[in-house]
Amino acid sequence: MNKNKKFFLLALLAAFSLVLAACGFGGDKGTDTKPTTDGDNKESSGKKELNVVVASEPPSLHPQLATDTTSGAVLNEVFEGLTRLDKDTVPQKAMAEDWEVSEDGLTYTFTLRDAKWSNGDPVVAGDFAYSWEWALNPDNMSEYAALLYPIKGAEAYNNGKGSADDLGIEVKDDKTLVVTLENPTAYFLELTAFKTYAPLNQKVVEANEDWYANAGEQFVTNGPFKLADWKHNASITLEKNEDYWDADNVKLEKVNIGMVEGESTAVTMFKKGEIDFLGSPFQTVALDSIDAFRSEGKLNIADKAGVYWYKLNTKDKVMANENIRRALTLAMDRQGLIDNVLKGEQTPALGMVPTVIKGFEEDRGYFKDNDIEEAKKALEAGLKELGLAKASDLTIAISYNTSEAHASVAQYIQESWSKNLGINTTLDNSEWQVYLEKVNMGDYQVGRMGWIADYNDAYTFLEMYATAENGNNDTGWENPKYKELIEASNKEVDAEKRIQILKDAEAIAMKELPVAPIYYYTDPSVVSERVTGMEADILGNFQLKNVDVK
């Protein structure tokens, strides 16, 4: 028996050492990619490194397949489109050296600069044509292809009705790309900075269709940084791309992006100096640490082009009544919500387009925040139309996806409705994938949603309500006049007239209220003192090429 046991122990020991030898603890042999804990080390090595964390593994590092902000944050650094946005979201020359716009605003002629892919190939006009066609090809199932719809023939091709030959993308020569648009799209040069518009190296992509699954030689990019390493679910390392056309102005040599899911863990890491920045998309400042950072004077709050709103399902029996929708929208104490619950210095939303969007800086005066008197009047009229005797006969359900933050907003509004209007409110939460389907199917009365701009233009907030069929509308609301104005805004070349048209459209929606806007987003962030230039634009983009560390 003793022998047996000894043998067993020996076997166990052998198995154990085998396992340890095989997998180890994930440490790197000979490299120093791990974020060092003390700042002295970094300085003595003389390397300029930035340490940040993201909340999750990026679902896809393919520019045409990515849809989320984490992937977008990495892609923005490793790829570069024709343009790149500066801090004020003004498109700057990037892969394009110059461009000309025809007088009718329909034809863009881009001249490319001499730029190289990370494998040494030149970046040519054909690379853009290839990637845009790739995204629009319905077989490739790009979920963001709709962003390319301003291009002539794009929508038809993506819907399987047209062909790639009819697309308004023409490669004149290696350096010249001519793009014809469906309508004069005022924000087209902003779109060309977006990840879906990034080029792909045709040869590389065709040689290996899973090129984007791992870092390595096949991951060929053209941005300021190269994807040096990607340990799935653990970390991403970016290294400066020496061949980048503007490499002289890129100060960082390395960006270590860890993946840390726990918000409070990320806060601890920041306090300890293991990471240099905290704030979307590089994790977020946990709600319970916001006050502490603020009292130390470290908290920065940046406005963001996004709106948090309650969709009001106009196909629902009760919610179909405009007066009820009006009563609910007016009887919300948005400022109180921001001061007591959200604490992020957000702006009360009294319209659909955030005040940071060009031309929408001023309040358009559609309604007043917390206007209880008007709300009561509207409720009375609504109840009469519905044939209800008193307010307590009315029960409204607020739906939201399971999350503490959404729950506290809903509870605050529930309280406000019951105190001021005397109606009953039930709260109904479900997990994200289920919730999205519910809202999509119209199985709700009042449903929470947020919308963050892809480009700095009011169109992104208004376009979804043009038709009831639009997949992002979800409210069943439509109005022919509204649709007309949205379409007119596409054709208008004059910038000021166009903004007025969009404002008129917004006014219609804010009268009939398919949505109750609640607040415009802000992004709280904290940054280490040794970092400069770490500033987000209103779309939440960072340009790490402008960041420097001491």
Add this chain to the structure above:
Amino acid sequence: MINYILKRLMYILLALFVIVTVTFFLMRLAPGSPFANERNFPPQIEEKLNETYGLNNPWYIQYKDYLIDTATFNFGESMKYKARSTNDMIAESFPVSLTLGIEAMLLAIGFGVLIGVISALYHNKFPDYLATSIAVLGISVPSFILAGLMQYFLAYKLDIFPTAGWNGFIYSILPALAIAFSHAGFIAKLTRSSMLEQNSSDYVKMARAKGLGKWTVVFRHTLRNALLPVVTYLGPLTAGVVTGSFIVEQIFAVPGLGKHFVQSITNRDYTVIMGTTVFYSIILLFAVFIVDILYSIIDPRIKLKGAKK
């Protein structure tokens, strides 16, 4: 013995089949779609996605496909993480969880048995009370509280360990301790009670009467018999710790398998749900099986059915 093993293997296959079937139907009954996205995309794209992953087929075709996938251990590509196969995801994260799990298990068994023996030897004296309090504390404090406290004090305040990540041995100490603590408490309680039982038995009294020292008796005689319940507990414990703990992995940012169990379900990532479930079941079933075989080695009194003695 051979007969017994064959019979057990049959049961394992049967159990796996039941697990796969139940998982499949529960998964399909749960509302929500893997492709629901905040930004809606055209219906024809969704149609294509469904077609690619075979979600348009009638349930019996899908069920058949899943059974074949499971039999061939090829679960297909994740629906959330583009171009990543479920097998790759498991192959990458399991070694991490395994390493951490084994480390935690060694800690749990080592400390657990030690504490248990001490408290049994000093029954109803101060060391017993102290050891029992530690054990009860270990069992009753949830691992995430312990993990959070350790992270705050040992990593942040005292700066002995790194806060989070997975870059070397030092990164594994806090998460391993967090996982091990409650298991150690449990093992200590088990060891203590069975040690006490053995201590009053004739052979121990005999050994003591012969003049053997307290600790010699423990190692030569008592412990071997007292460890049987601990070995029983080891099976499920192994399966549990080597497949990772969601909450500890989240707090310490360990790229282990544990998160996939939870996240695949919230993402409705069907292929990954199936892959992780089958993987976990196999480990659990085999761990229990091996423990049963170990019994006969440790305790000759136990005869396995089918043995020809």
